[in-house]
Amino acid sequence: MHSRTVFFVSDGTGITAETFGNAILAQFELVPRRVRLPFVDTVDKAHQAVRQINHTAELEGKKPIVFTTLVNMEVLKVIQDGCKGMLLDMFGTFVHPLEKELGIKSHHRVGRFSDVSRSKEYTDRIEAINFSLAHDDGQSHRDLAGADVILVGVSRSGKTPTSLYLAMQHGLKAANYPLIPEDFDRRQLPPALMEFRKKIFGLTISPERLSEIRSERRPDSRYASLENCRHEVAEAEAMMRRAGIRWLSTTTKSIEEIATTILQELQPDRLVY
Amino acid sequence: MHSRTVFFVSDGTGITAETFGNAILAQFELVPRRVRLPFVDTVDKAHQAVRQINHTAELEGKKPIVFTTLVNMEVLKVIQDGCKGMLLDMFGTFVHPLEKELGIKSHHRVGRFSDVSRSKEYTDRIEAINFSLAHDDGQSHRDLAGADVILVGVSRSGKTPTSLYLAMQHGLKAANYPLIPEDFDRRQLPPALMEFRKKIFGLTISPERLSEIRSERRPDSRYASLENCRHEVAEAEAMMRRAGIRWLSTTTKSIEEIATTILQELQPDRLVY
Numbered sequence: 001m002h003s004r005t006v007f008f009v010s011d012g013t014g015i016t017a018e019t020f021g022n023a024i025l026a027q028f029e030l031v032p033r034r035v036r037l038p039f040v041d042t043v044d045k046a047h048q049a050v051r052q053i054n055h056t057a058e059l060e061g062k063k064p065i066v067f068t069t070l071v072n073m074e075v076l077k078v079i080q081d082g083c084k085g086m087l088l089d090m091f092g093t094f095v096h097p098l099e100k101e102l103g104i105k106s107h108h109r110v111g112r113f114s115d116v117s118r119s120k121e122y123t124d125r126i127e128a129i130n131f132s133l134a135h136d137d138g139q140s141h142r143d144l145a146g147a148d149v150i151l152v153g154v155s156r157s158g159k160t161p162t163s164l165y166l167a168m169q170h171g172l173k174a175a176n177y178p179l180i181p182e183d184f185d186r187r188q189l190p191p192a193l194m195e196f197r198k199k200i201f202g203l204t205i206s207p208e209r210l211s212e213i214r215s216e217r218r219p220d221s222r223y224a225s226l227e228n229c230r231h232e233v234a235e236a237e238a239m240m241r242r243a244g245i246r247w248l249s250t251t252t253k254s255i256e257e258i259a260t261t262i263l264q265e266l267q268p269d270r271l272v273y
Numbered sequence: 274m275h276s277r278t279v280f281f282v283s284d285g286t287g288i289t290a291e292t293f294g295n296a297i298l299a300q301f302e303l304v305p306r307r308v309r310l311p312f313v314d315t316v317d318k319a320h321q322a323v324r325q326i327n328h329t330a331e332l333e334g335k336k337p338i339v340f341t342t343l344v345n346m347e348v349l350k351v352i353q354d355g356c357k358g359m360l361l362d363m364f365g366t367f368v369h370p371l372e373k374e375l376g377i378k379s380h381h382r383v384g385r386f387s388d389v390s391r392s393k394e395y396t397d398r399i400e401a402i403n404f405s406l407a408h409d410d411g412q413s414h415r416d417l418a419g420a421d422v423i424l425v426g427v428s429r430s431g432k433t434p435t436s437l438y439l440a441m442q443h444g445l446k447a448a449n450y451p452l453i454p455e456d457f458d459r460r461q462l463p464p465a466l467m468e469f470r471k472k473i474f475g476l477t478i479s480p481e482r483l484s485e486i487r488s489e490r491r492p493d494s495r496y497a498s499l500e501n502c503r504h505e506v507a508e509a510e511a512m513m514r515r516a517g518i519r520w521l522s523t524t525t526k527s528i529e530e531i532a533t534t535i536l537q538e539l540q541p542d543r544l545v546y
Contacts, residue, residue: 013533016296023289027379038533086374101359106300129434161402260286260311
């Protein structure tokens with residue numbers, strides 16, 4: 001049984017309300033029921049949201065928690081006046097003190113992504129996603145010069161999800177390149193990459209975890225065997241050390257943590273900050 | 274010239290601090306310089322952050338804006354006591370009132386993604402990314418029954434980035450399938466999809482915008498010509514209407530907005546909320 005209902009109310013997609021609310025809820029031992037109310041951008045829809053929240057309050061006999069990122073003051077007022085939940089209003093709380101400090105007024109414009117959907121930043125991001133897809137798993141050597149980051153590592157060390165995350169979240173063109181037995185025999189990074197050393201970042205992983213992951217795909221194969229994984233990982237790590245490239249172990253890291261570390265280490269030019 | 278420096282200080286990746294801070298900054302006409310300070314998880318690193326913030330304050334003669342999501346109280350205290358910036362403390366502001374309402378204490382544990390990096394939710398998300406990649410652009414008919422969502426639409430209508438976003442952000446297995454001239458001749462959805470009608474969602478786009486996008490890839494081709502785009506879009510829309518599937522136009526929408534709308538319409542079972 002959930003112990004509380006939590007609403008995320010936004011005039012846009014609600015992604016900020018959710019990120020913000022979930023981060024705060026993660027501080028509590030709580031199994032909430034979550035309800036997303038995006039696109040609440042008219043007074044009518046606000047009244048509807050209030051009805052839904054208050055209905056839940058009555059049914060459960062407990063105040064629902066309501067995270068909002070509403071910027072339309074009329075809409076927000078309907079929620080403030082009518083809602084029987086506990087209102088945690090992210091914009092109201094921080095925008096007013098900021099107005100004072102900055103000495104300018106906020107424009108209360110809904111953070112519609114549509115405004116940006118034809119902006120340079122947005123089209124760059126879509127282009128980065130397409131680039132990363134086209135350069136997944138060493139598929140293409142073309143235009144590696146255009147990459148912001150080139151990830152290398154053995155098969156299933158986390159390169160693909162990390163590349164796509166870097167593209168989607170940070171708009172970086174992230175190619176990725178597998179390290180394979182031929183490279184180990186030659187004891188050198190793949191020749192196509194040599195000239196781009198500065199933007200190469202290596203991913204490694206513990207052989208035990210690698211064997212687990214590979215076994216899900218190809219059980220009982222030599223590819224997934226612990227012995228082979230130990231060999232590949234040792235060879236790959238030795239090669240990355242010799243080549244003097246930066247690398248990290250993904251074993252206990254999420255793609256978000258891996259990506260944040262890569263950004264700190266490589267400081268790609270294209271990233272504005 | 275930037276008018277203000279903004280710091281994002283976090284004991285984790287800082288993604289929440291950034292999402293939260295950027296959403297608030299979007300309310301102001303302001304060109305800030307942004308500085309990310311992730312992984313500030315010791316008192317030492319907190320002192321370092323304070324030095325960096327105060328150095329900026331002196332240099333610029335203006336208070337830097339400091340968004341924090343620090344949960345470690347010792348670390349937060351160093352910032353609170355020493356920092357000459359304007360502190361906007363998301364956790365402190367909302368966690369304490371919530372403790373009262375819920376009648377439980379928060380555990381002040383850093384929202385490390387590592388905690389979740391081996392959780393079911395996280396591995397499901399990685400699996401969803403792999404699924405969406407393997408089922409991009411109708412590459413595979415295998416296991417379409419396992420998909421949570423199947424996107425259809427003409428080439429370059431936004432299917433691929435939307436699928437990857439649904440997988441990465443929401444952990445949904447999103448396949449996508451192009452509508453091609455053969456389908457238009459047959460006047461029916463691709464046969465492989467017929468049995469999955471309930472989870473199909475269509476994307477369309479204005480012929481003018483489509484022609485622009487296609488022209489970037491293949492200038493002066495029949496594929497990109499406005500005439501051909503008009504024909505394909507009209508056929509695709511007619512087919513979606515006939516098939517009775519839900520669809521939307523992506524012309525002025527971002528992938529975040531498209532994804533939010535799809536979730537609202539399809540309400541996939543696997544999405545917890």
